[in-house]
Amino acid sequence: MTVEREFVEPDLPDGVQLIRWPHPTRRLPEDEVTRFFDARGVHYSRWSNGPNEIYSVHTHPYRKTLFCMTGSIAFALPDAGRSVELHHGDRLILPPG
Numbered sequence: 711m712t713v714e715r716e717f718v719e720p721d722l723p724d725g726v727q728l729i730r731w732p733h734p735t736r737r738l739p740e741d742e743v744t745r746f747f748d749a750r751g752v753h754y755s756r757w758s759n760g761p762n763e764i765y766s767v768h769t770h771p772y773r774k775t776l777f778c779m780t781g782s783i784a785f786a787l788p789d790a791g792r793s794v795e796l797h798h799g800d801r802l803i804l805p806p807g
Contacts, residue, residue, distance in 0.1 A: 723790045724805070731799025738799035743777050759783065774804045 719728040731738055747754040752775070767788055778796035785802060786793045796802055 719794070722794070723787060725803075726787065726790075726805065727801075727803040728794050728796070729801040729803070731797070731801075733799065738777070738779065740779065743779070746777075747775075769807050770804070772806055776802045776804075778802075 719730060722728060744754075758780075767786060776796070778798060778800050780798060782795055782797045784793050784795045794802065
């Protein structure tokens with residue numbers, strides 16, 4: 711099992727990728743996520759939110775890769791006029807800006 715073999719969702723803005731975890735009955739091992747970032751020499755951190763927590767729309771000056779490890783989270787994509795919801799194992803890649 712590897713984090714490189716998931717289904718990529720189409721019809722997203724340029725540079726945005728939503729990669730669905732294709733194994734709904736299997737958990738994405740956290741050590742695979744750690745290896746994913748380590749292999750790329752990328753700094754990573756963990757965070758969690760409580761239910762119904764909302765962040766304002768914002769940008770980052772760098773490419774951001776997010777994995778949903780438990781639960782679910784929705785991200786607004788205002789430039790596309792839509793949002794995407796991540797569930798366990800899903801990965802969202804956002805371009806700078």
